[in-house]
Amino acid sequence: MLSSETLPRPEALIFDMDGTLFETDTLLKGVHDRIFATLRAEGLYMQPTPPVEKLLACLGMLLADIWRIVMPDGSEAAQRRADELMLRYEIEGLENGEGRLYPHVAETLRELKAQGFKLFVASNGLELYVKEVARFRGIAPLFDGLYSAGEYGTASKVHLVERLLRDHGVQSAWMVGDRSSDVEAGKKNGLQVVGCAYAAYGRQEELSGSDALITDFRQLLEMTRQP
Numbered sequence: 001m002l003s004s005e006t007l008p009r010p011e012a013l014i015f016d017m018d019g020t021l022f023e024t025d026t027l028l029k030g031v032h033d034r035i036f037a038t039l040r041a042e043g044l045y046m047q048p049t050p051p052v053e054k055l056l057a058c059l060g061m062l063l064a065d066i067w068r069i070v071m072p073d074g075s076e077a078a079q080r081r082a083d084e085l086m087l088r089y090e091i092e093g094l095e096n097g098e099g100r101l102y103p104h105v106a107e108t109l110r111e112l113k114a115q116g117f118k119l120f121v122a123s124n125g126l127e128l129y130v131k132e133v134a135r136f137r138g139i140a141p142l143f144d145g146l147y148s149a150g151e152y153g154t155a156s157k158v159h160l161v162e163r164l165l166r167d168h169g170v171q172s173a174w175m176v177g178d179r180s181s182d183v184e185a186g187k188k189n190g191l192q193v194v195g196c197a198y199a200a201y202g203r204q205e206e207l208s209g210s211d212a213l214i215t216d217f218r219q220l221l222e223m224t225r226q227p
Helices: 025-041 052-056 061-072 078-093 105-114 127-136 157-168 181-186 219-224
Strands: 012-015 116-125 145-148 173-177 192-198 210-212
Touching: 012 157, 025 052, 025 078, 052 061, 061 078, 078 127, 105 116, 105 219, 116 127, 116 173, 127 145, 127 181, 145 157, 157 181, 173 181, 181 192, 210 219
Parallel strands: 012 116, 012 173, 116 145, 173 192, 192 210
Antiparallel strands: none
């Protein structure tokens, strides 16, 4: 599909966070090195640091699944400790000004809000991480809800989006994201899906099944202005 594909005008837009709104590698590359340096210092993981690309390729997954892929030879204790360190170092990085939104995200969200759309985030990340990214990057006030698997304990994004729709009585929405989990969450909840083809973390085939693709975040404004 092309970005010019006409989709029914929605009541709300639901965004993934990593790889959709937030250019996660601008924060995560430094975090990744710190995690494994600490694990080695604590004697929990003595193997070489896995390539950061391995971690970036897992963005959008639940944390338990991420560490099984990034360090399959690590103990359960090492994987749980990595969870703790990842959140701590991500928040410290955000506090230090690290990490940025994709180009044109903030101004586009403001314009969508001005047009009267309800805006939400649905992420498989931890609650504090999702809320702090939005807060530190100045976009938190634009959202009607910031939903995360960490806060609601959902086993898949399908269930997270289902809860979001139910909580807010949303009847029509676009699911906007860069991973197959976003496509699945949208489709299984009867939503139109806009695939973000500008993200570098996933493979293009993950967006198969999207109703439209965008290569620039501003294209959402063109799509929503269509009659």
